[in-house]
Amino acid sequence: MTGALATAVATGSEHELRVTESGYEFRVSESGDSPDLKSTPIVYRSERMFTPAMRQWFRAAHPVPLPAYADSSEFEVEFDRDVLDAFNRFMLNLMETMPPPRRGRVAKAFVLAYILHDGVRRKTGEPYVLHPLAVADRLRTLDMDADCLSAALLHDVVEDAGFPLEEIKRCFSPAVAEMVNGVTKLQRINVLSSSMQDQDREPSQRKAESLRKMFVAMVDDIRVVIIKLADRIHNMQTLDGQTPLKRKTIASETLEIYAPLANRLGIGQFKWELEDLSFRHLDREAYDEISQAMAQTRVVRERWAKSTRDLIQEELDNMGIKAEVTGRPKHIYSIYKKMERKGIPFSEIYDIQGFRVVTSKVSDCYAALGLIHGLWRPIPGEFDDYIANPKENMYQSLHTAVIGPGGNSMEVQIRTQEMHTVAELGVASHWQYKEQIRAGGPPNKELTHKVALLRALMEWNQDEADAEEYVNRIQSDIFKDRVYVFTPVGEVIDLPAGSTPIDFAYHIHTELGERCRGAKVNGMIVQLNYQLQNGDQVIIISAKRGGPSRDWLNAEAGYVRSQRARQKIMSYFRKQARESSISHGRLVVDRELKRYSVKYGFDEIAGMFNYDSVDDFLAAVGYADITVPSLVKKILDRERQEKEEEELNSLIASERRRASGNQNITGVMIQGEGGLLAQPAGCCKPLPGDDVLGYITKGKGITVHKAECSNLAARREVPGEAARIVPIQWNEERSDSFYNVQIEVKAYDRAGLLRDVTGVVADAKINMLHADATVDSRDSIATIHVEMEIRDIPQLSRVVSQIERLPNVRQVFRKVG
Template identity: 45%
Template structure:
């Protein structure tokens, strides 16, 4: 494998003179040089003066063209692992952007923790895909991912110093998680090196065999490619096309993968011989393609137009394979300089050589928004149509990725609540839920989960789901959780369902101030055979209260203006809480009257409301009735 480490950093260690030479190679700006050196000296305090790894990570970021903030974050990226309070000092010394990047990278360390021998999270493609999605979903700034990838790349370069077991574990994780992530972000340079290093430790014999074949035939291959380049350059000059031509390096992992997938010997992998042509414009790309096909016979099955149909990670290029001299097949890639820049550096290309807020633009933000969906396309060799279908289905329902205390990753729809998480793990866990902790802090059941949250469901011994979980719109998001709760109530004793249904119906009749109502009339209107079956269905949660209220239209002759009364325990903020409910339901308050009885500690409230229909009235009455402090609420005739 070609060593791509910056030669300035060879044995740099703590040599301050070499360190200064390296910093000068990054930028001519004296102020930025001082900032980077200051960051190096700051990092030395927490690394026993050895910051070799941090410098190499930062050099990778510099090769990607990252700006000064990112370079400084690269130097400081792992010093807060055991000292979180350092973030404040980092912000004071180097600014909020640097501290946010460092904090983001520190949060990414959970990947290694999840994949250690204790948790063994990565079992299959689904688990790996969840981790990749979670990683990007947690990164508020995509440059956090770039720093993490640079960190992993330097770790892979230094992996030879570790034992075989660790080499294989980290190589497997890299090939499963980080290399595909680099690919999704279009970072080809980092992707191929991560893949080659991984293969070196996972398939050492195959790796050595292919490397030896490449080395033995290198001189002949280079001579052959130069012959092709000379002929093509002359043809392009005659056509008035200025182009940059080069032999394209073929990487060991991609050769091994093609041999394995197609059952080929090394000699049969024709794109070991490859040429890259970089021109100025898209029309020149197609003109060059025509010239290539005029010079050598093309293989029709080996042509791909990724300019008209870019890959999901926005990669663009023309690919063709032709029969060259001596009837040997070689591959040609044709692209513009802009396409080449994106192909080499992916999303990093949008920050290259830019400083400050100017590094963002609306078009780029829109492209980044699609990256989370792109990550869900797992098969690199799958049909593009498969990806598009996946993209369409996920476009309007982005997921969040949360963890159990044991490190299991669960993906849920955006806006999911702790109960959704509990039922996703196991229905019995949901039934026994009695509270929740998120990131070791107690939160209410209507807390909206975020990617990266560690969720611990607090339980009681007996299964006891609550009916109000179904009626409160901010307690559940997923249909699966709702169905589990409804199914639980269906299985309970029918007598209890009837009692519960009677209680709920009586509450509704009281709220609407309907008296002397014959329940068998309601059963008949709803096409239910008996009163007990009706009450049991209400008790099981199969019939919504608003649906029942709709049947009372004849009993009430509702007007646009309705009086309601509330009796409640007197408490501070009661009026504001009820008024907020009216506001949330878009119900207009025409008049209000309030009295309190300090002896009884009771509040007596009267409201004149403007409502559109009985369904709207029922909804607000039931919502008020669900308040713990409310003793009674009803519609006044």
């Protein structure tokens, strides 16, 4: 489309509202007054708004006499005054952040949305087009780009008006069309998940998590999910037009699926708003009670908050720290959860008001933290350093709670401006960053890296505590390796990418997989090797009896992708030939025993493989579940182990005789017995509680090493030395020995830091041998060394944990060697 996009003229006046390819502008009278759109009839005129393909679609979609504008390159459309007012406000706000050419594309999307939704009203009675306009306006507050705003304005035209997706691509861009298509696809999830909830009333945690995964897996552009979140916020704001049961169903879905999804994306302002809106409809009585209680104390609270905020700002200015201090009340739902968690009434919630300090650099964050702790007493256990240890959604900030003015507890968050942007906008900050680059600003590599991680982090599970497993799950790029499909009743099934209807059937139940004879996907019959796609709804066609086909195991035919289904099919055929497999397995084992001249019974070898039944073991050999190489290795390893145990027992007996007249160190046992001369290794300095191994020296008894000691590992490689390395244990009943231990503390320097560290050691009643501290003036990092006498690892761990909780402490570790 070329030339002027649209011109809305206020006829009968000198005011003109003009929308063109180059932007959006007002033309006002010579007096300079702004146009009074409420008292002026607005007429829309367009040049080449409709392509020939669009006019053809209009003819097919409208059996009634064709509108004049569908057959003409110039036409007029009456604008609803309320709609045009809302559009005015939206575009005036957009002028502050978006340059004219891109504003013109957004205005073009609005005009098309208005025409396609013309005459349609929501259940609230307002024109339908106000809904996509509200969604786009909400995304504007996140500084989303022009393509995203255009897609938001058009997000319902395919589903509700049947407008061709190809025309959106032609008139706007492939990106806009893909986003509109993505939102349209997500509508199916809403329909099916709603039917699932009608059965279950409330979504289970597992189903809610699966739906959140599917939301992300089904779209290639994460902006689709952000549009959907904004769409849900406006739907929640206008939920009063629904029935009470429908309101509760939608609110429950929002709280279980959409609010956690906003949190995964790191969009804090979306998360709390979705939570509060859901809570309002799920428990109106509790919502109103907290809301009214907050309103009653608002005047006193705001006066207290202003004086506290001014005091913090003044102290920061005096220290030369450039920062902005803001006060904020807690959100209603978070207050409710705290009341519920602690079992206390609203009157006992003292930290309703919080404060946020936004600085320009990281070092100022820690300096501001020291200032806050200097002004008021910190509350023990309430300090969290999310700058050094970011949350899984890349949130970074310092959190502390103090007893503030008047004895009121208050929370203070301290972060840099960049951290604040990511905290508030989350993954949406990526598009704000792109706008900065377009404007000629410098690229921010760290922010780009964080945004790239956010997509992977949406798979994160709060119960997944193991850090290594968590990292591995991110690296596996879970969304590319999984596919999410629906059962006929709307339950979400998680399968490996490339899975087929057979994989689906076996996932539901083994018997359904064995009797599978065909499948329907989205109502259409498909081949059994059809690869399922995200969002497919699958129905299995089964026989009353029968079993799987051996062809399903042919990898080239592509019938089975999941290991689960393959194992079930193989298990079926194994059961058909168990007797012949046992006979074949017996021949294999007997042959290998004779070949290697090993004298073990079948029952002994079955025990080596953890089989209680000899027949089960022989069948596994016959099925080739236990291969011949693994069988031989297990037998020969057992024979070698028995010989080594004999040599070890001989060495220990010799050392016990040698040590009978010597003084032993206490605290270790070998093979459950003491009485041996033992000494700690100087290379790794083991402590009671460490995993340890013993090394039988020649004439000097046993040397105790940490299990991961590199010196010990080197000795294993020396011929004949491996037999001298023996398992040992600490004797928990003997704890009268002390060990010299050194720890190193890294922290941002502050007054009283060394005193606090040594105070922790003294409070634990531990004898301190030495302490010193140095400070690197370049980054104000203090390094403290402490040497002390420790009884065991648990005692050391307690001291280290207490030091780590001290303000400004970044790292504490034990020095070895």
